[in-house]
Amino acid sequence: MLFLAGIFGLCIGSFLNVVIYRLPRGESIVTPRSRCPSCEHPIAWYDNIPLVSWLLLRGKCRHCSVKISFRYFLVELLAGVLSIATFFYFQDLVLYFAYFCFLIAPLLAVIFIDLDHRIIPDSISLPGIVAGVLVHYLTAFPGEGSGALVDSGVGILVGGGFLFLVAFAYEKLKKREGLGGGDVKLAAMLGAFFGWKQVLMILLISSVLGSVIGLVVVSLKKNWHYAIPFGPFLAAAATLQLFFGEPILYWYLSLFH
Numbered sequence: 472m473l474f475l476a477g478i479f480g481l482c483i484g485s486f487l488n489v490v491i492y493r494l495p496r497g498e499s500i501v502t503p504r505s506r507c508p509s510c511e512h513p514i515a516w517y518d519n520i521p522l523v524s525w526l527l528l529r530g531k532c533r534h535c536s537v538k539i540s541f542r543y544f545l546v547e548l549l550a551g552v553l554s555i556a557t558f559f560y561f562q563d564l565v566l567y568f569a570y571f572c573f574l575i576a577p578l579l580a581v582i583f584i585d586l587d588h589r590i591i592p593d594s595i596s597l598p599g600i601v602a603g604v605l606v607h608y609l610t611a612f613p614g615e616g617s618g619a620l621v622d623s624g625v626g627i628l629v630g631g632g633f634l635f636l637v638a639f640a641y642e643k644l645k646k647r648e649g650l651g652g653g654d655v656k657l658a659a660m661l662g663a664f665f666g667w668k669q670v671l672m673i674l675l676i677s678s679v680l681g682s683v684i685g686l687v688v689v690s691l692k693k694n695w696h697y698a699i700p701f702g703p704f705l706a707a708a709a710t711l712q713l714f715f716g717e718p719i720l721y722w723y724l725s726l727f728h
């Protein structure tokens with residue numbers, strides 16, 4: 472099953488590469504077939520096998536030899552590994568599908584779209600809010616469905632509301648946009664999936680990650696006004712929370728004892 476989860480993850484990763492490239496450009500993610508962005512030659516199925524084709528072609532287009540970014544390989548690899556991790560963690564086909572297809576895979580797309588374009592598409596975050604409510608409800612223990620619905624609802628308000636207030640305060644103080652509406656909607660999506668307690672943990676983890684990595688990036692760039700997108704940190708924090716939520720919480724609480 473882990474092997475199959477890996478193969479499925481690689482295929483999803485290949486699809487995510489299409490989503491990451493086309494969605495922010497307003498292109499259809501279904502048609503036409505993938506083409507080389509340089510020579511526009513359609514990519515044959517045997518040159519579109521996750522991980523393998525990139526390695527065999529040594530990261531170059533078969534027809535025009537233009538360099539194909541390592542990013543394509545990385546996204547496929549991440550999707551494959553996270554797919555295996557999700558199945559290993561849940562040991563349940565339904566939970567695996569629900570969390571991998573509707574949470575982990577969309578978050579992976581968000582990370583790279585936000586890094587490239589500084590946007591988080593509504594077409595990911597808004598259906599994500601609905602998916603989050605449904606997954607949280609359907610995966611609740613028997614008899615706890617209504618509690619899960621309330622938890623998701625409060626989670627949306629806490630996650631989205633908290634970032635909205637931060638964005639609002641920042642804009643008032645600094646007279647420029649710090650966090651975007653995309654971050655607010657992504658936090659609302661995470662609130663729907665995780666409920667209000669865990670989304671607070673995600674906000675905490677993402678702020679710590681963002682501060683540490685942000686400081687490293689601005690000092691490397693020697694530019695204190697360099698804008699760093701927050702979406703990747705939210706997405707990474709949510710993934711960490713899913714797999715390591717309890718150990719992280721115990722560690723955090725132990726700091727106060």
Ligand SMILES: [Zn+2]
Nearest residue numbers: 507510532535
């Ligand atoms: Zn080409």
